Amino acid sequence: MDLYLIHQPFGDYYGSWQAMEELYREGRIRAIGVCNFYPDRLTDLCANASVIPSVDQVELHPFFQQAGALQAMRELGVQPQAWGPLAEGTHGIFQKEVLSAIGKKYDKTVAQVVLRWNVQRGVSIIPKSVHRNRMEENLAIWDFALGDEDMAAITQMDLGHSEIIDHSSPETAKWLNSWKIHD
Known part of the structure; x- marks a missing residue:
């Protein structure tokens, strides 16, 4: 197996x-x-592990940029990987004027701009698609680089929190712990 991940820091994740x-x-x-x-759980695991995680797969997109988490991962030597790098299509991401304008500047789609933005931040990306043309589009991000102004404009889109799931919420912890996959 190439990569095996613990999905959430709940239950006996140390075991x-x-x-x-x-x-x-x-x-x-x-x-x-x-x-x-998140940085506290990742730091704690790294401090108590004999093998440091290769990746931490977290929600990373223009609306939830997690600069602090990225910094912690860099310091710990853990590769950030974005799930939902296109914000699961929320917030009208594909119609955002700032992203469209950047895309026009490079003759790229909004999706390509957003994916390239994460790559330039040192994040590996796993965009979801079942459509061949979108998969090909998602791969066509290596022939351009966003300028500092473009990166700064996207930084301004950060809401500072997830609107998909709040991992620090007691309700989320209860819900996740209700899934019993092992006896």
Whole structure:
């Protein structure tokens, strides 16, 4: 297996991490990582692990940029990976004038601008699509680079919080812990 991830920092994730470390050391998994570990949980895991996560897959898009989380990942040597890099299509992302104007400047789509923005921030991206033409469009982001002004304009779009899921909410913790996949 190339990459195995813990999806949330809930339940016995330390036990899961230790089991994953063992599989990693045995060569059965090439890389291990985490998802949705905010800086405090990621720092705590790294301080108590013998193998540092290769990636932390978190929500990263223009409306939730997580600059602090990215900084923590850099300091810990963990690669940030964006799930929902196109904000799951929310907030009218594909119609935002600032993104459209940047796209016109480079002859690129809004999706390409947003994906390139995350890549330039050092984030690996996993945009979801089942349409071949969109997959091809998502791959065509390597022939241009956004300028500092463009990056700054996108930075202004940050809401500072997720509107998809609040991982720090007690309700989210209860909901996630209600999923019993192991007895």
